[in-house]
Amino acid sequence: MKFIDEIKRRRTFGIISHPDAGKTTLTEKLLLFGGAIQEAGAVKSNKIKKGATSDFMEIERQRGISVATSVLAFEYKGIKINILDTPGHKDFAEDTFRTLTAVDSVIVVIDVAKGVEEQTEKLVSVCRMRNIPMIVFINKLDREGKDAFELLDEIEQKLGLKVTPLSFPIGMGYDFKGIYNLWENNINLFSGDSRKNIVETIQVSDLASTELDELIGDTAAETLREELELVQGIYPKFDKEAYQSGTLQPAFFGSALNNFGVRELLDCFISIAPTPRPKESDTRIVAPDEKDFTGFVFKIHANMDPKHRDRLAFIKIVSGTFERNVSYLHTRHKKKLKFSSPNAFFAEKKEIVDISYPGDIVGLHDTGNFKIGDTLTTGELLNYKGIPSFSPEHFRYINNADPMKSKQLAKGIDQLMDEGVAQLFTLELNGRKVIGTVGALQYEVIQYRLEHEYGAKCIYENLNVHKACWIQTSDTDSDEFKDFKRVKSKFLAKDKRGQLVFFADSSFSLQMTQQKYPSITFHLTSEF
């Protein structure tokens, strides 16, 4: 197949949701359609189970599973689909933010009863900022939930989206009869038997005909006619360009558990979802069909075996082809590297591949060369942008608890930070190290991994910080900036890249500081 056709047949996306909305179930049904797995229950949920004996042991278990589910690839109707795993748990939000830099589109799963939840809001706002095309899947229609119009309204209000339904439910919960598909103009009747649901599609050429009444009963038919009329009156007509540019979001209804409405979603997805998109670098925008290979690291996964400290770096291919045993330039180190066993992902297996195309993800074995955000190219010196750090939510001093192991501790911290487990800051005043994390659980993970993988011991000490703000000023020689540095010296630190960061101890003090130093901008992310 020609290079260009390989690009055209790729769709790389992520499924985002609040935990429990049905992401794992939907992923599994999609894989079943692709024939990538044979039975339900094959995709292991990597979420942290509620009420687990120890959340921390759950994280370790989850880490094992998430290697397997990092990338799930399958073929459907000649299309190569790559699903990138995006943890829903809030303590892993930063992982998900980074993965969202490697997707070309997303599917947002919403629980029909719970509506828009906290994590959905956060993740969708990141996608909106980047104009990532989104399809909404409203799940669990076999249960009682919110009225469809009300829910669509809530999605628009809370998520700031502009939706247009491409399918519409007929009843709900106990009365759930099926779905009218506006994309294909047909009806799917719900029988609660997931096998049957895959095949039972009834073409409805004329909504006014009595055929509809016979299928779903007079009352339901009348309601459906009215509702569809309303849909047409209220919502904009679907427009592929608007969807692809992130200004319009089609919505589907269904029940992932019952495999209902999933095929419709998938069929529409492969026809409208974008093929690999161009990406901005520090020097220029790179198009996927360029001959020379470029790609970037969006995730690093440490091996579960503490005796072998090797890691798997996940590279998203942006342009050209990535080939086995060919040297590529690591642009941060300015050194050439060659990979003899790049992994490609297929369902839950990984295997060595000779060639990969834009949109694909390859996993490269790494002994410490990579950190998140690194760029690989055929030879051009460019760096991909768009993997910012976000301000952590928790901050603690990290201290060495075993003076004989300070080297091991430094190395361990360094590598865990490269993996993106947490962020390290060094205070300007006294050089003390501060670890910032999104979730409090990460501190236990770090302590455990430092001990088991690096033989180092650490203890933490509390530190009162509300937010870390990256500082921007046009004139570092100005009196105002000098005054700021002098007055706030206790609250200044450098991040791992050497960027200056201000630790605000409350939102009030941040506000006051902003007012006092108007020429300085305080950013909550490291890229601005």
Ligand code: G4P
């Ligand atoms: P997540 O990955 O988004 O966290 O959600 P997951 O797919 O694990 O689904 C969360 C729960 O919701 C699961 O039940 C799952 O079976 C259920 N679920 C998913 N889709 C539907 C649906 O369409 N209808 C109904 N009624 N339930 C659905 P659980 O009891 O928490 O887990 P399990 O014991 O079934 O695995």
